[in-house]
Amino acid sequence: MIRPDTLPALSEGPADARAKRPPARPLAPGSLALLVAAAIAVAAAPAAQAQFRGVKCYGIAKAGENDCAHARGIHFCAAETLVDYEGGDWKQVRNAAECEAKGGSLKPFDGSNPKAPKS
Numbered sequence: 665m666i667r668p669d670t671l672p673a674l675s676e677g678p679a680d681a682r683a684k685r686p687p688a689r690p691l692a693p694g695s696l697a698l699l700v701a702a703a704i705a706v707a708a709a710p711a712a713q714a715q716f717r718g719v720k721c722y723g724i725a726k727a728g729e730n731d732c733a734h735a736r737g738i739h740f741c742a743a744e745t746l747v748d749y750e751g752g753d754w755k756q757v758r759n760a761a762e763c764e765a766k767g768g769s770l771k772p773f774d775g776s777n778p779k780a781p782k783s
Contacts, residue, residue, distance in 0.1 A: 722776030735772035
């Protein structure tokens with residue numbers, strides 16, 4: 665059972681804390697312009713990144729020239745492939761037709777690309 669003498673007084677609640685808070689200051693004239701400019705910059709960033717949306721083309725990257733992680737997690741960064749034309753490594757190309765023209769595949773595969781140029 666809760667004893668009434670252990671409960672905080674009503675004047676110690678959140679309403680009392682709000683009363684002790686200093687008054688809000690108005691924004692400086694340049695602050696609003698800065699906030700608007702930042703919002704516009706953030707909104708424009710995805711549009712800039714979206715200009716080139718290609719497809720992953722597997723089996724066309726030479727050693728050290730892949731664009732990102734291996735399909736099976738052998739490595740997780742760009743330029744880390746050790747084998748030319750590995751089927752799990754990819755480079756980004758504009759579209760599926762460009763991938764096919766380079767002898768690649770839109771899906772990862774095991775081993776090296778049999779369509780790859782011979783060294």
